[in-house]
Amino acid sequence: MGVSVLLIDVDGTIVNSYPGIRASFIHALETIGYPIPSEERLRKxxxxxxxxxxxxxxLPPEDAKHGLQAFRKHYRRHGWHNAALFEGWPELLRTLREEGFTLCTATSKNQDLAAQTLEHLGVGDAFDFIGGADVDAGRQGKAAVIDHVLRTLNIDPTQQRALMIGDRSHDTEGAAEFDIPTILVQWGHGEEAEWNAAYDYAGDISTLEEKIHAFFK
Incomplete structure (x- = not known):
């Protein structure tokens, strides 16, 4: 069946980027004159x-476009470096590489920003490929990013076993378009209904490692 492939989300899975995203999102809404939603909604x-x-x-589409532009500008200047790795990821990534896994990101975050963030946090070189969104290239949404990663690395999920690791339902749904199962982590931004709809879920990094190995056994 070839090598074992892990597609890993970034925000809410590997990286706690919420403080920077929150600040930039609030800035975007203030810039276009819209009210700030509740903290519960911001966490989503x-x-x-x-x-x-x-x-x-x-928001109407035109206002949403202006809001997106304001978010991008603020996040590139101030938000992207306001992030930290969730505990245990450097060790897990090192272990998985030593075991021969092909490690890729599949994130809705802009690909260049994802690479910049992971390199800043010291784990960029753990990945065979850092795949992410590129709005200017028309690559948006989880399924489009996964397709980009698979094509770039010439991975056929029918011939090479692949597993998605994420924290939200869009990770599960995007991977399902390629018949790739998903394990959701519970330390991100998902909820119980999302965890239950995934192939499996993990509440801590040790459990995640165990379930990855069990899947590929």
């Missing part, structure tokens, strides 16, 4: 496309 911002989240909040 990481993961999906920012434009989609703005639309979901009821």
């Amino acid at each position: 911002v990481p993961g999906p496309q920012i434009y989609d989240t703005l639309i979901d909040l009821g």
Whole structure:
């Protein structure tokens, strides 16, 4: 069956980027004159496309576009480095590489920003490929990013076993388009219904490692 492939989300899975995303999202709404939603709603911002989240909040498409531009500008200047690795990831990534896994990111975050963030946090070189979104290239949404990663690395999930690691339902749904199962981590931004809809879920990094090995056994 070939090598074992892990597709890993970034925000809410590997990286706690919420403080920077939250600040930039609030800045974007203030810039275009829209009210700030509740903290509970703000905690759901990481993961999906920012434009989609703005639309979901009821903004007209044109205002959502302006909001996205304001978010990008602020995040590139101030937000991206306001992030930290969740505990245990450097060790887990090192172990998985030593065991021969092909490690890739599949994130709705801009690909260049994802690479910049992971390199800044000292784990960029753990990945065979850092795959992410590129709105200018028309690559948006989890399924489009996964397709980009698979094509770039010439991975056929029908011939090489692959597993998605994420924290939200869009990770599960995007991977399902390629018949790739998903394990969701519970330290991100998901909820119980999302965890139950995934192939499996893990509440800590040790459990995640165990379930990865069990899947590929």
